[in-house]
Amino acid sequence: MTVSFPERFGRYTLLQRVAFGGMAEILLAIEDTPHAGKRFVTIKRIRSEHASDPDYIDFFISEGRISMQCSHPNLTNSFDLDTVDGTHYLAMEYIRGHTLLDLIRACHRDKKLLSVAAVLRIGGEVAAGLEHLHAMRDISGKPLNVVHRDVTPQNIMIDAAGSVKLIDLGIARSDMQVHKTEAGTVKGKLSYIAPEQLTPERTLDQRADIFSLGIVMHEALTTRGLFRGTNDTDTLRRVRKMAIPVVSSLRPGVPPAVDAIVSKALSRDLSKRFQTASEFLRALDTLPPAHRPGSLTELRDEVLGHCGDPPVPTLGGESFSALRAALRPDAKPKVPEEPDIEYFLERGGVDGTED
Numbered sequence: 001m002t003v004s005f006p007e008r009f010g011r012y013t014l015l016q017r018v019a020f021g022g023m024a025e026i027l028l029a030i031e032d033t034p035h036a037g038k039r040f041v042t043i044k045r046i047r048s049e050h051a052s053d054p055d056y057i058d059f060f061i062s063e064g065r066i067s068m069q070c071s072h073p074n075l076t077n078s079f080d081l082d083t084v085d086g087t088h089y090l091a092m093e094y095i096r097g098h099t100l101l102d103l104i105r106a107c108h109r110d111k112k113l114l115s116v117a118a119v120l121r122i123g124g125e126v127a128a129g130l131e132h133l134h135a136m137r138d139i140s141g142k143p144l145n146v147v148h149r150d151v152t153p154q155n156i157m158i159d160a161a162g163s164v165k166l167i168d169l170g171i172a173r174s175d176m177q178v179h180k181t182e183a184g185t186v187k188g189k190l191s192y193i194a195p196e197q198l199t200p201e202r203t204l205d206q207r208a209d210i211f212s213l214g215i216v217m218h219e220a221l222t223t224r225g226l227f228r229g230t231n232d233t234d235t236l237r238r239v240r241k242m243a244i245p246v247v248s249s250l251r252p253g254v255p256p257a258v259d260a261i262v263s264k265a266l267s268r269d270l271s272k273r274f275q276t277a278s279e280f281l282r283a284l285d286t287l288p289p290a291h292r293p294g295s296l297t298e299l300r301d302e303v304l305g306h307c308g309d310p311p312v313p314t315l316g317g318e319s320f321s322a323l324r325a326a327l328r329p330d331a332k333p334k335v336p337e338e339p340d341i342e343y344f345l346e347r348g349g350v351d352g353t354e355d
Contacts, residue, residue: 006322010084012043012091015319023047023056023170028094028313030323040094051087063169064090066146069136074129076167095167097159098307100220104153106306108223113251116258117294118302119220124284124293125164126156126213131277133172134206146174147204151212152192153219160310162300173204190235191228192216195268198240203270210274214265221262222250255291 007014012029019026027043050056067078067090080091100122107114130151136144148169155168192215194208218226227242229235244266248254261283267273274280284293294302 004318005316006319009043009045009089010082012041013322014043015323016313016316018042018313020047021170023050023059029091031091042092042094043089044092045087045089048087057088059170060088060090062174063172064088066133066136066144066169066172066174067092069144070133070169072129072132073163074125074165075132076165076169095157095159095165096312097157097165097310098303099154100156100158100216101153102307103158103303104220104223110306112306113223114220114306115294115302116221116254116291118299119217120258120284120287120291120293121296121299122156122158122164122220123213123217124281126151126166126216127277127280127284129164129166130206130209130213131281133166134209134277136174144174145205146172147206148172148209148212149204150189150192151209151216152189153216156216158299158303160300162296162298162303164296164299190232191225191239193239195240196270198236206277207270207273207275210265210277210280211267213280214262217262218244218247218266221247221254221258224250255288257287257291261287 005014005016009029011033012031015028015030017025017027024044024046027045029041029043030038031041032038046056046060061081064078064081067076068081070076070078076095077093078090079093080089082089103114130148133146133148136146138144148166149171150168151166155166157165157167159165192212194204194211196203197208215226226244227235227238229238244263246259247262248256248259261280264272264283265274265280274283287293
């Protein structure tokens with residue numbers, strides 16, 4: 001798909017493509033409103049080849065509906081679900097940060113480990129987002145029964161301030177979705193799915209997200225893949241049957257209470273797993289003071305130490321010119337000539353000015 005940037009798209013100016021998936025593309029954009037001014041946003045737009053496919057549209061609208069219902073600091077803020085010239089899109093907040101996958105890879109590369117306090121903070125923040133997601137109701141008060149189904153390190157972001165966000169509701173299941181998943185279909189990355197999804201009954205409820213969170217925490221504490229095998233068949237066999245090592249067997253010194261929390265989240269017996277994200281959070285609250293989750297400030301500093309400053313998009317010349325024009329449309333601002341938007345990000349958005 002060839003697109004020339006900048007591209008005008010409704011009230012948005014698209015600056016560059018950030019990611020390109022099977023169903024949609026992710027774009028960095030400027031939103032321009034008559035009264036609220038301008039800001040950086042992320043646009044998720046259905047790919048042109050799928051723009052008129054009813055199945056793809058249904059999946060996209062289902063994601064958008066759930067996203068628009070979310071209102072929690074640990075979930076992505078979405079604020080516009082609409083179409084432009086027949087193309088569906090979802091407008092979301094722009095998050096400048098690192099994924100947990102970036103962080104784990106950096107630690108593995110440097111032969112270092114994340115602190116237990118940092119992992120507990122990340123786990124607790126994700127669980128708080130899941131608590132909100134799982135408890136969502138429609139305007140009549142009916143539970144929506146949302147299951148994220150894709151709790152993975154690449155879908156957990158830590159922004160420049162240390163805030164943690166669970167992103168990407170692209171395969172979330174809920175009672176408000178407009179499409180129906182085909183019977184027997186398994187959604188999600190294979191090395192992060194819950195074992196009950198591989199049984200003939202294909203059981204799926206909110207406890208599946210708890211199992212996925214347990215995998216994420218195990219991997220963050222050890223910097224090792226837990227179930228990832230040599231191929232899909234091997235991975236699925238491991239999810240179903242592999243003896244799950246306690247974290248302290250791979251990382252000596254992890255407190256027994258932390259071992260117990262991760263192991264309970266990873267219980268294959270549904271009755272022995274945490275039944276809700278709220279129960280998981282209560283377990284974190286009962287940890288001894290010396291082993292409680294660290295602060296967001298401590299998490300931010302640790303992430304910066306391992307990964308450095310979050311990446312800044314680099315724009316092509318025309319997109320950079322569009323950004324300059326958005327910054328100061330009626331003047332010639334003293335801004336850098338090179339196509340790098342760090343100048344603007346440091347000022348919190350494209351409404352920043354220079355003395």
